[in-house]
Amino acid sequence: MSKFFRFFVVILCISNFLNAQNSKLENKELFFSKEYEKFSQNDDYDNKESQSLHFSAEFKKFISENPETLSYNFKKLNNKVSIITSEDKKLRFYVWDTELGGTMKSFDQIIQYSSNGKVKTIYNKEQSDTPYFISEIVKVHLNNQMYYLVISNGIFSTKDMAQAIQAFTIRKDLLIDSDKIFKTKTTTLNKIQVDFDFFSVVDRPERPLKLITFEKDKLYIPIVDKEGVVSKKFLVYQLKNNYFQYIGTK
Numbered sequence: 001m002s003k004f005f006r007f008f009v010v011i012l013c014i015s016n017f018l019n020a021q022n023s024k025l026e027n028k029e030l031f032f033s034k035e036y037e038k039f040s041q042n043d044d045y046d047n048k049e050s051q052s053l054h055f056s057a058e059f060k061k062f063i064s065e066n067p068e069t070l071s072y073n074f075k076k077l078n079n080k081v082s083i084i085t086s087e088d089k090k091l092r093f094y095v096w097d098t099e100l101g102g103t104m105k106s107f108d109q110i111i112q113y114s115s116n117g118k119v120k121t122i123y124n125k126e127q128s129d130t131p132y133f134i135s136e137i138v139k140v141h142l143n144n145q146m147y148y149l150v151i152s153n154g155i156f157s158t159k160d161m162a163q164a165i166q167a168f169t170i171r172k173d174l175l176i177d178s179d180k181i182f183k184t185k186t187t188t189l190n191k192i193q194v195d196f197d198f199f200s201v202v203d204r205p206e207r208p209l210k211l212i213t214f215e216k217d218k219l220y221i222p223i224v225d226k227e228g229v230v231s232k233k234f235l236v237y238q239l240k241n242n243y244f245q246y247i248g249t250k
Contacts, residue, residue, distance in 0.1 A: 025069065029077050032059055036080040040099050052098045056108050056127040063094065063110050067119030070112050086137045090114045090170065091148050093134040098127060105155040107133045115173045122175060131155050132164075135208040142181060143242045145169055149219075153208055154193075160228070163211045164193035165219070182219075183243040192221055197228030219244050 032055070039051030059081075063069050070092055074083055081096040094110040106129045111122040136151040147169045154162035167181045167190055180188035194211060201209060211222045211230060217239040223231045237244035 022072075025066070025072050028062055028066075029072075029074055032062070033076045033080060036077075036096070040080070040097075049100055052100055053127050056098065059094075059096075060110055060121075060123045060125075063112060064121040064123070067121075070114060070119050082133060082135075084134050084137055086148050087139045088146075090146075091137060091168065091175075093137070093150070095133045097133075098129070100129070101131070103157045105131050105133075107131065109134070111175065113170055113175050115170050118173070120173070120175070133208075136210075138214045140214075140239065142239065145171070147179070147181065149214065151212055159198055160195070161198045162193055162195045163209065164191055165212050165221075166191040181243055182237060183245045185246060188243065194222055194224055194230075195228065196222075196224045196230050200229040220250070223249065 035051070035055050035058070039048050039055060042048040042051060071089055074081070077083070081094050083092065083094055085092040090113060092112045094112070095107055096109075098106045098108050100106045108128040109123070109130075113120055113122075132152045132154045134150060134152050138149040138151070140147050140149060147167050150166050150168055152164045152166065154164070156162070165182075166177060167179050168175060168177050169179055170176070178190050180190045182189040182192055192212075196211070201211070213220045219237040219239075220234040221237065223233045223235060225231060234250050236247050236250050238247045239245075
């Protein structure tokens, strides 16, 4: 058997394996897309609750048992489950509306990340009931470490909302969210949150809202007054060696 023929056989086997793997993921994606539609369109609350709990349990099981999902492009499911992935494909959040909340939303989520060639999954075994969902991940280098600035959004009512930025990093195979890299005038923080009145920004076109922004080496946090009204001014934090250092307002 020639070297070329053996190489061809290996390539063919790999191709067949990848095709079979993608076919399996596509079938499961279609299944979960239909399952989500079932409970999201159900007007019977008791039935909806049962279906929502079942979806959460089965979807978490599927993601945790199939590490290849970290790099899979969920085209059909992405309009039902919000799937936010870091630029380097090493961190991903799956977030979905359980449809069991009222004006205060209820979201469940899965966190998936890669470390030393292994994919790990973090989730609550029970269905989560948090008003927060993830909308963006910004990747930055800080102190010879890769950090992921995760933007989350809280929906507490039709009026009361929040946006936050929190630092995540992968270290010793663990996903760490407690590193304090934001340095204010008086303290250091691992998370900055802005609570605001949604109606003060309701006319902004983007959804989800982008109140907290990162440009080049600067982080912009909107200034909000006592009534929750978002102003046009920002607290500015600049990336400096080990921290995002507060440098003033703009």
